[in-house]
Amino acid sequence: MLEWIRQLGRSGISQFETLGRANLFLLKTLVGLPGLLRRPGLLVTQLWSVGVLSLLIIVVSGLFVGMVLGLQGYNTLVDFGAEESLGVAVALSIVRELGPVVTALLFAGRAGSALAAEIGLMKATEQLSGMEMMAVDPIHRVIAPRFLAGFISMPLLAAIFSAVGIYGGYFVGVGLLGVDDGAYWSQMQDKVDLFDDVLNGVIKSLVFGWVVTWIAVFEGYDAVPTSEGVSRATTRTVVYAALAVLGLDFVLTALMFGD
Amino acid sequence: MKSNKTTELMVGMFIAAGAAALFVLAMRVSNLSSFSTGDTYHLTARFENVGGLKVRSAVTVGGVNVGRVTGIDYDSERFQAVVSLEVENRYNRFPEDTAAAIYTAGLLGEQYVALEPGGSEEVLKDGSQIELTQSALVLEKLVSKFLFEKAAEGEKK
Amino acid sequence: MDAAQPQNDSDTLVRIRDLHFSHGARVIFDGVDLDIARGKVTAIMGPSGTGKTTLLRLIGGQIDPDRGSVQVDGEEVPALSRTGLYGLRKRMGMLFQSGALLTDLTVFDNVAFPLREHTDLPESMIRDLVLMKLQAVGLRGARDLMPSELSGGMARRIALARAIALDPMMIMYDEPFTGQDPISMGALVQLIRLLNDALELTSIIVSHDVNETASISDYVYVISQGKVVGHGSPEVLENTDSEWVRQFMQGLPDGPVPFHYPARDYAEDLLDHAV
Numbered sequence: 001m002l003e004w005i006r007q008l009g010r011s012g013i014s015q016f017e018t019l020g021r022a023n024l025f026l027l028k029t030l031v032g033l034p035g036l037l038r039r040p041g042l043l044v045t046q047l048w049s050v051g052v053l054s055l056l057i058i059v060v061s062g063l064f065v066g067m068v069l070g071l072q073g074y075n076t077l078v079d080f081g082a083e084e085s086l087g088v089a090v091a092l093s094i095v096r097e098l099g100p101v102v103t104a105l106l107f108a109g110r111a112g113s114a115l116a117a118e119i120g121l122m123k124a125t126e127q128l129s130g131m132e133m134m135a136v137d138p139i140h141r142v143i144a145p146r147f148l149a150g151f152i153s154m155p156l157l158a159a160i161f162s163a164v165g166i167y168g169g170y171f172v173g174v175g176l177l178g179v180d181d182g183a184y185w186s187q188m189q190d191k192v193d194l195f196d197d198v199l200n201g202v203i204k205s206l207v208f209g210w211v212v213t214w215i216a217v218f219e220g221y222d223a224v225p226t227s228e229g230v231s232r233a234t235t236r237t238v239v240y241a242a243l244a245v246l247g248l249d250f251v252l253t254a255l256m257f258g259d
Numbered sequence: 260m261k262s263n264k265t266t267e268l269m270v271g272m273f274i275a276a277g278a279a280a281l282f283v284l285a286m287r288v289s290n291l292s293s294f295s296t297g298d299t300y301h302l303t304a305r306f307e308n309v310g311g312l313k314v315r316s317a318v319t320v321g322g323v324n325v326g327r328v329t330g331i332d333y334d335s336e337r338f339q340a341v342v343s344l345e346v347e348n349r350y351n352r353f354p355e356d357t358a359a360a361i362y363t364a365g366l367l368g369e370q371y372v373a374l375e376p377g378g379s380e381e382v383l384k385d386g387s388q389i390e391l392t393q394s395a396l397v398l399e400k401l402v403s404k405f406l407f408e409k410a411a412e413g414e415k416k
Numbered sequence: 417m418d419a420a421q422p423q424n425d426s427d428t429l430v431r432i433r434d435l436h437f438s439h440g441a442r443v444i445f446d447g448v449d450l451d452i453a454r455g456k457v458t459a460i461m462g463p464s465g466t467g468k469t470t471l472l473r474l475i476g477g478q479i480d481p482d483r484g485s486v487q488v489d490g491e492e493v494p495a496l497s498r499t500g501l502y503g504l505r506k507r508m509g510m511l512f513q514s515g516a517l518l519t520d521l522t523v524f525d526n527v528a529f530p531l532r533e534h535t536d537l538p539e540s541m542i543r544d545l546v547l548m549k550l551q552a553v554g555l556r557g558a559r560d561l562m563p564s565e566l567s568g569g570m571a572r573r574i575a576l577a578r579a580i581a582l583d584p585m586m587i588m589y590d591e592p593f594t595g596q597d598p599i600s601m602g603a604l605v606q607l608i609r610l611l612n613d614a615l616e617l618t619s620i621i622v623s624h625d626v627n628e629t630a631s632i633s634d635y636v637y638v639i640s641q642g643k644v645v646g647h648g649s650p651e652v653l654e655n656t657d658s659e660w661v662r663q664f665m666q667g668l669p670d671g672p673v674p675f676h677y678p679a680r681d682y683a684e685d686l687l688d689h690a691v
Contacts (some may be wrong), residue, residue, distance in 0.1 A: 047270045055273065082365075091288050122519075130516030133476055134530050134578075135505035156277025163280040166288060185287065193315075194289040202281070 022218045025139070029147050029217070032140030042145040050111045050146065050213075051153030055160070057106055062161035065102060066168025069093055073169070074177050086179045087188035090169035095192060095201045096257070099162035101249050104208035107154060108241035112216035115146055116237040119220025120230035128221075143217050150216070154209025155202050162201065200256045207248060212241045299326060299345040300385035304359040309340045310370055310395025312361055317371040318344050325350045328372060344372065354379040360393035370395060429454045429586055429618045430475055435484035437470065444470055445481070446642035452586075456634040457612050457619040461626060463664070463673075466639050468622040469513075472588045475620070476508060477501045489585065506534055509579030509587040513594060515571035517563040523550075523574050524559040530581045549577040553607060569600030573607065580611065586618040587611075593625040605632055626665055638664060 036043050073089040119142065122128050128138040166188075173179040192198065216237045223233035309331060318326035330343035346353075356377030363370050374389075383389070430452035437445040444467035452458045460468055473479050474486055480494040487493065488504060496504060517526045527546045531537060537545070550556040553573040563571060572592060579587050589608065593601055609632040612619045623629045630636065630650040638646040638653070638661050646653055646661035653665055663671030679685070 044267055044270050047273065048266045052269045052273045055276075095284065095288065125519070126512045126514055126516040127518055129478070130510070130512055130518075130575075132478060133505055133508070133510040134533070135502040136530075136533050137502075153273075156274060156280070159277055159280035159284060163283045163288075166284075188288055189290050192289045194285055198281075198284050198289050 018222070021222065022214070025143075025218050025221060026214055028139045029143050032137065032144035033148060035140050036145055036148060042141070043148060046145045046149035047153060050115065050149045051156065054107060054111050054153065054157055057110055058103060058157045058161050059164055061102065061106055062099075062164035063168045065098055065161075066090060066094060066165030066170075067172045069098075069165070070169035070172030070177070074173055074179065083173075083177075083179055084183040085187050086169065086173045087166075087184035087186075088191045090173070091166050091188045091192050092197060094162050094165040094169075095197050097249070097253070099165065100158045100201050100204035100208055101245060103158040103161045103205060104154065104212055104245040105242055107150075107157060107209075108212045108216070108245065109238055111150065111153070112212050112237050112241050113234045115150070115213070115216040116220040116223070116234045117230055119143070119146075119217060120223035120225070120233045123221065123223060124225035124227070124230060126225075139221075143221060146217055147213050150213025151206070151209045154212070155205040158201065158205035158208075196256075200252075203256075204249065204252050207252065208245050211244050211248060215241045215244065298348040300348060300351065301329075302344045302346060302383060302385075302387055302389060304342050304344065304372070304389040304392050305334070305337075305339040306342060306359075306361065306392050306394045307339065308394040308397060309342060310361055310397060311363075312342065312370045312372065312395065316369065318346060318374065319371055320350070320353075320374045320376065325374070342372065351382065351384075353383045355381040355383055355387070356391060357383060357389060358391035358393065359389045361395035363396075427454055428452065429489055430620070431485070431487040432475075433485045433487075435474070435486065436482045437467070437474065437479075437484075438482055439470075443642050445484075448484075448639070448642070448644055450637055450644070452618060452620055453635060454618050455612075455616055457609065457621065457632055459621045459623060459629045459633040459636045460639060461622075461624055461629060461636060461664070462639040464624060466641070468624075468639065469590050471639075472510065472590055472620070472622055475588065476505065476510060506530075506582055507585045509582075509584040511572065511575050511579050511587065511589045511592055513591045515563075515568075515575035517566075517571055517575055517578070519563050521563075522559070523555070523561050523563070523566070526563065526574060527559075527578045527581055530578065534582060545581065546577075549581055550574075552580070552611065553577045554603070567600075569596055569604065572596075572600075572604060576604075576607065576611075580615065580617075583615065584617070586620065589619065589621045589623070591623055592621065593623055593628045601628060608632060626667060630665070640664075 069090045070086065073086050073093075074083055077083045077085060077089065119128075122138075122142065128142065131138045131141060170184055174181050174184050219233040219237045219240075220230075223229045312328060312331065314328055314331060316328040317324050318328060326344055326346035328342060329345045330341075332341045332343070333339075334341050342359075344359075353374065354377040356379040358375045358377065360373050360375065361370050362373050377391070428451045430450070432448060432450040435445045435448040435450075436443075448471075450460075460471060462468055470479070474481055475488060475493065477493045477496060485492060489507075491500070491504060493501070493504070517523075518529065521529065524546055527549055528542050531542045531545060535542075546559070547556055550559055553576050555570060555573055555577065558566070558570065558574070563574075566574065576587075592604055592608065596604065605628050608619060608621065611617060621629055621633065630653075633650055636647065636650055636653055637644055640660070646656055646658055648656070653661060656662055656665075660672040662668075663673060669675050
């Protein structure tokens with residue numbers, strides 16, 4: 001019994017240590033960011049690998065989410081005779097919530113796990129150590145461009161998801177189910193506020209981008225340098241990032257859309 | 260360090276696509292297009308009951324959106340709700356006896372302020388108060404009024 | 417057992433005194449004294465797991481000792497600031513066991529990496545330097561290959577070319593001969609000695625491949641259980657008084673380090689049917 005409590009204490013202390021390490025790591029990364037201005041090539045390469053390569057899954061998911069929303073939204077609204085408001089339902093759901101959150105979850109799974117694995121592998125094959133011995137700070141050269149790329153990519157991907165989703169809803173609602181074209185857009189434009197909805201969605205995706213990328217690069221950097229260690233780091237990335245996104249989403253939603 | 264031309268091109272297109280998506284969201288999806296340019300003047304109106312009226316609710320005349328509700332306060336001395344409105348400058352010729360009523364859009368819709376122009380020579384200026392107001396209809400009062408009338412009718416028989 | 421040791425301070429590039437280092441509960445170094453002479457090839461040998469790699473990391477400043485002094489070229493390594501440490505590292509080359517080439521860059525870019533990071537030389541000059549370094553290790557023709565396309569031996573030679581890119585004053589080799597076929601081994605052995613003499617380097621080889629290492633070393637330290645158990649030139653060590661060192665140097669299967677793991681009497685064990 002006592003041993004169990006001690007175990008709990010030990011694990012708690014180690015969690016705090018990890019948290020501390022993660023924060024110091026973040027600070028070092030941020031310090032390394034200005035150096036990227038001199039070497040934009042590094043950032044561009046990472047934007048490609050983190051952002052562009054995520055486009056396919058984001059666009060396809062956005063399309064399907066929007067289409068399903070169109071379908072389900074129609075089914076529910078038609079009972080109230082309010083199917084003309086489909087545009088509003090689809091747009092608000094996507095712009096406020098589904099856009100930032102689903103994009104962040106997909107990003108964590110696709111780009112986050114890739115980042116963690118790549119960095120963990122570099123650690124396991126002593127590439128990071130090698131850089132250190134060559135007097136090149138691996139945090140500045142390897143981590144910082146990836147972090148910035150994730151932070152920049154996330155809101156762009158979320159915006160693309162949202163736009164594609166709304167058109168997906170349009171395709172199903174107006175194209176297939178007969179909702180009035182004008183009503184779809186005009187009611188939407190009436191109800192969706194640039195600042196309260198669109199901007200808040202962008203802010204959410206910026207926060208998610210920061211957190212998901214931070215978790216991914218840290219787990220990779222902190223991984224045990226064996227193949228098992230890297231695999232565990234990748235899993236942890238996806239799980240922690242997903243939980244963080246959902247938890248933060250609740251907090252942000254309460255702050256932004258509550259009273 | 261080995262970003263070749265194709266990579267750069269794709270990244271550029273990615274960022275352009277993201278920016279375009281944001282643009283679409285701003286222009287086509289949100290209410291940006293009906294944003295007033297900020298040239299508005301201020302009016303107030305007092306109501307017994309504002310019902311479900313909210314800040315940023317629409318102010319319309321003849322169904323056309325001419326402004327927004329910018330504030331809802333309560334005057335505890337005269338027991339009235341004070342609603343602040345901002346109306347676009349180009350609609351500056353409302354007669355002084357214009358009435359303001361709170362209606363509901365559709366069956367479940369949100370509430371808005373509808374202005375009905377009067378006939379006076381004088382016009383409402385910045386800071387004026389609309390005197391004639393009609394409060395929002397409260398469902399419970401309607402129902403109890405209906406029941407009361409029904410009961411009264413029954414008694415008379 | 418003591419042979420001619422580098423006595424003069426200016427002859428000593430790396431000076432380690434009373435080094436103590438523990439990793440958790442394990443004591444890795446328990447009072448170690450070492451002198452690495454300038455311009456010479458010094459080997460640090462010992463059984464697996466004695467912390468030989470740790471020693472290189474202590475010299476390179478990647479970790480700090482618990483106690484004791486580590487001096488490189490007169491500077492106290494643990495006391496260096498970040499800038500000072502990075503400045504020192506530019507003058508050190510390190511060859512990792514796996515080569516540690518950056519997998520997303522070509523061979524050429526890998527060797528050019530330290531030049532591009534730390535100098536402002538124009539690309540044309542960098543190209544010439546890289547080709548010269550690659551030529552020195554015999555792999556100029558491999559310059560456009562990716563690390564994944566290289567054999568282990570080739571990867572190590574490329575890593576060596578990269579380690580000498582900035583013309584360092586010393587190179588540290590971490591188990592360079594492990595797992596090599598005889599030809600690659602021979603090439604690498606010769607290369608290490610050649611480069612050391614041609615470029616006036618100081619080389620530190622950490623290894624447990626006794627024969628290869630001893631064949632090119634000027635001086636050898638044997639470390640076991642956290643202490644130096646023998647040191648001297650290779651000839652001196654072969655004829656040392658210490659039985660342990662002799663067992664190690666000659667690769668004898670049995671001696672102070674026994675062949676048999678401690679167990680019961682053999683006859684008893686076999687005849688004991690009850691267990």
